[in-house]
Amino acid sequence: MAWWEWLLDVCGAFLLLCVLYGAGLIVRRRLLSRHGGTFELSHRHRTAAPERGWVLGMGRYSGERLEWFRVFSLSPRPKRTWDRDELEYDGRREPAGAEQASLYPDHLVIRCQSPEGVVELAMSVSSLVGFQAWLEAMPPGTDWNRR
Incomplete structure (x- = not known):
């Protein structure tokens, strides 16, 4: 040949x-x-450098957990999971600088507290409303004063 x-x-x-x-x-x-319940969700994987470390993905609500999957992975398993009772919403902001090019258009950066530390996620406004509702819709008998 x-x-x-x-x-x-x-x-x-x-x-x-x-x-x-x-x-x-x-x-x-x-x-x-x-089964529904999926949405575009980016996660700030590395927090060492400001405005860097974002990975595109999608989120899925699975009972009491939020599962995060990388977009360009073939793995059927989530890369990260967060339990509903361990996340606490801490605020939102607009993407700044290099974040605007790294994230989906019209997404907001939200900040949550977890036992592992600060978790930064980026999602659309409508997804944020659903996320906040999911966080607040804890099952009956939840101890709201434990935080």
Whole structure:
């Protein structure tokens, strides 16, 4: 085989892998959202540098937990989970500087307190309303004074 035939074979294999990866992402997204309750949710994974460390993802409410999945991963398992009774809403702000390019358009950055420390998430205004309702809708018998 000539060198250009090898090059065409490598390019074809690479293109096939890209198409399979894209199809896998679509199938995964459909499977995760088939029961509803999913929304675009970014998570600030690394907090060392200001305005940096954001990872795009999607969130899903699963009973008493909020699950966060990376967008470009094929894993069916959530990368992070937060229990409802461990999260405390601490405020919101507009994305600043480099955050505007890192996040979905029209998303707000929200700040929550958890036992592990500060959790920063970014979501749309309508998702924020649902998130706040989910946080406040704890089951009967919840000790509201424990915080």
